[in-house]
Amino acid sequence: MRKKISVLLVGLLLGASVIGCGASKEKAEVNQSSSVNDKKEIVVGATPVPHKEILEEAAKLLEKEGYKLKIVEFTDYQTPNIALAEGQLDANFFQHVPFLKKTAEEKNLDLDYTVKVHIEPMAVYSKKIKDLKDLKEGAEIAIPNDPTNGGRALKVLESAGLIKVKEGELISKVDILENKKNLKITEIDSPQLPRVLEDVDAAVINTNFAIEAGLNPTKDALAIEDKDSPYANIIAVKKEDKDKDYIKALSKVLTSKEIKKFIEEKYKGSIVPAF
Structure with a gap:
């Protein structure tokens, strides 16, 4: 009889243990889920x-x-x-x-x-000229080398009256339709653009990199992107x-x-x- 009681108690304890572990595991999973969500x-x-x-x-x-x-x-x-x-x-x-x-x-x-x-707003900067009208034949302009910002820069140059490009967001320099001054468009990694200003005639620079380089888009830019930019x-x-x-x-x-x-x-x- 004592043996049966002992076996029963052990069984109950094991069952409680399993239930407890299951509850703890379930609670942990809920807590983990809650933690991940918030x-x-x-x-x-x-x-x-x-x-x-x-x-x-x-x-x-x-x-x-x-x-x-x-x-x-x-x-x-x-x-x-x-x-x-x-x-x-x-x-x-x-x-x-x-x-x-x-x-x-x-x-x-x-x-x-x-x-x-x-x-x-993306903008055009220069260390060599004060007005884009002063750009000479064959002048070099640097733009970002990634597809989206490069195309965006070309549109800024188009808005400034320097070139004409085909429609579309993802355009590159091969999509220039008109370039009366035969401007040389050089594609450069965006963070490097402020550093090449001494070497090129102008550059189209993202505002974040321009600000880092001490350039003020509202004061130093020769042309700036429309504020309704997408x-x-x-x-x-x-x-x-x-x-x-x-x-x-x-x-x-x-x-x-x-x-x-x-x-x-x-x-x-x-x-x-x-x-």
Whole structure:
């Protein structure tokens, strides 16, 4: 009889143990799922100016919402999307919509965006002339070498009356239809453009790299992109993360009235809110 009772007790204890483990495992899974859906530290990749600066301001607002923002700085246009797709980042903030779409298509990345934050008007700069009318026959103009920004730069040159190009977003220098001054268009990596200003007659430079180099688009540019440009800078995320709470919190803060005021006051028109 004692043996039977002992066996019964052992069985009950084992059963309770299994149930307890099952409950603990289920609880852990729920907690893990909850943590993944609403993690409290958001890791965002960004280029230095103005993206990192805007995120640093956003971090103060996110802290009030219970989130910590960790910013990972990048100095190129290729690595941030790879890092995002591989799960090293929760989001990135450095690019406009056409660039994201082109990169995602070329590299087969499952990425999307949540909100448009600001526009950085692209502009033409020069150390050698004060007016684009002074460009001589065969003058050299440097533009970004990536397809989306390169095409965008050519449109800026067209708006300035220097060339004519065919319609479309993804155009290159082979798509120039008219070039009366026989301008030499040289494609260069975007971050290097401010550094070659001494060597070329002019360059079309993204605003973030221009600001880093001490150039003021509203004062130093010889021609500037229309502020209605479709090239708004965005918060890029993995498609599967778009509706997660921490991404929603990040997007909400970056399109808040506080961030709009920060952009307007700090950059004084050289960078324009897109919301």
